[in-house]
Amino acid sequence: MKAVVLKDWGDAENFSVQEVAKPAIRPSEVLVQVKAFGVNPADFKTRSGTAPYAKSYGHPIILGWDMAGVVVEVGAEVTGFKSGDAVYGMVNFPEPGQAYAEYVAASAAHLALKPAELSFEEAAAAPLAVLTAWQSLTEHGHLQAGEKVLIQAASGGVGHLGVQLAKALGAYVIGTASGKNEEFVRSLGADEFIDYTKANVEDVVSDADLVFDTAGADTIFASAKALKPNGRLISIAYGAMDKVLAVRPDIRAERILVHTSGDDLKTIGQFIAEGKLKIEVSQVLPADQIAEAHQQLESRRTTGKIVLTF
Numbered sequence: 001m002k003a004v005v006l007k008d009w010g011d012a013e014n015f016s017v018q019e020v021a022k023p024a025i026r027p028s029e030v031l032v033q034v035k036a037f038g039v040n041p042a043d044f045k046t047r048s049g050t051a052p053y054a055k056s057y058g059h060p061i062i063l064g065w066d067m068a069g070v071v072v073e074v075g076a077e078v079t080g081f082k083s084g085d086a087v088y089g090m091v092n093f094p095e096p097g098q099a100y101a102e103y104v105a106a107s108a109a110h111l112a113l114k115p116a117e118l119s120f121e122e123a124a125a126a127p128l129a130v131l132t133a134w135q136s137l138t139e140h141g142h143l144q145a146g147e148k149v150l151i152q153a154a155s156g157g158v159g160h161l162g163v164q165l166a167k168a169l170g171a172y173v174i175g176t177a178s179g180k181n182e183e184f185v186r187s188l189g190a191d192e193f194i195d196y197t198k199a200n201v202e203d204v205v206s207d208a209d210l211v212f213d214t215a216g217a218d219t220i221f222a223s224a225k226a227l228k229p230n231g232r233l234i235s236i237a238y239g240a241m242d243k244v245l246a247v248r249p250d251i252r253a254e255r256i257l258v259h260t261s262g263d264d265l266k267t268i269g270q271f272i273a274e275g276k277l278k279i280e281v282s283q284v285l286p287a288d289q290i291a292e293a294h295q296q297l298e299s300r301r302t303t304g305k306i307v308l309t310f
């Protein structure tokens with residue numbers, strides 16, 4: 001099979017498409033013929049060697065956690081899937097994902113049936129970002145209907161799904177991005193939009209129940225200030241919560257790490273079926289343009305998600 005192989009930590013030029021052996025499956029796994037795979041900022045942090053969970057990986061290595069495809073082989077212990085099923089998932093995280101390939105071996109627990117409403121490209125774009133948004137808002141953020149939530153970087157891979165999920169949960173949603181993304185963020189259902197290049201977010205919002213910060217060090221202190229007393233701050237891109245709590249000791253602040261879950265994808269599938277959650281795929285690139293995909297992501301200026309296909 002063809003796969004995108006990373007020869008060493010470093011820049012995106014270290015990737016090349018090569019012929020490699022098809023993976024063998026364990027009894028708890030299925031073999032998926034990958035129709036499309038997605039990329040996330042975690043991928044370029046892993047590629048460069050800066051992600052903490054990447055330290056133990058050896059080279060050459062096949063990266064890639066997000067994918068959608070068709071089951072072609074089923075392990076002896078697997079009950080939920082059969083050959084021919086269209087599936088998607090965030091596979092093998094935080095081990096090397098190996099989904100930048102024509103076939104991937106994946107634990108059945110990491111997969112869900114692909115919602116019929118999604119193309120393979122849309123489904124491949126979704127898993128890591130949508131699981132992050134869902135777990136941040138619900139499991140950690142305990143978002144309730146009627147609450148006010150501020151979502152920092154509402155136009156990004158995670159943020160654009162966070163806006164829609166928060167609306168679907170009945171919240172009042174304020175999204176931030178630069179002005180070029182205002183129409184997009186409002187189209188997702190945001191009740192208010194703040195252009196962070198024109199206004200200080202904390203000057204506009206000071207009574208949020210929950211802030212979901214997907215941007216990081218540039219925004220985290222404004223996020224803390226935008227909360228009402230006893231508000232909740234969930235961050236996915238900034239970890240020094242002691243510094244945040246020094247500024248706002250009256251809030252709860254947590255940095256979370258997404259976990260893979262086919263069951264969560266199944267739950268989220270209801271919103272997709274109801275038309276409440278759309279996946280924005282801004283670009284579909286051929287697999288041999290993986291370096292281009294990584295470089296675009298590293299610019300931090302992409303809207304929605306980038307997906308690749310062989």
Ligand SMILES: NC(=O)c1ccc[n+]([C@@H]2O[C@H](COP(=O)([O-])OP(=O)(O)OC[C@H]3O[C@@H](n4cnc5c(N)ncnc54)[C@H](OP(=O)(O)O)[C@@H]3O)[C@@H](O)[C@H]2O)c1
Pocket residue numbers: 040041042128129132152153154155156157158159176177178179180181196214215216218219235236237256257258297300301302303304
């Ligand atoms: N902890 C976890 O489990 C976890 C899970 C997923 C992701 N992450 C991390 O979360 C971060 C976001 O991931 P992602 O996939 O959503 O990234 P992304 O798609 O690359 O985000 C890009 C978006 O961020 C917006 N943006 C950049 N700076 C901003 C700012 N100062 N204020 C508001 N918006 C801003 C950009 O909008 P403009 O172009 O309009 O500026 C762009 O649309 C990454 O650092 C990623 O590694 C962590």
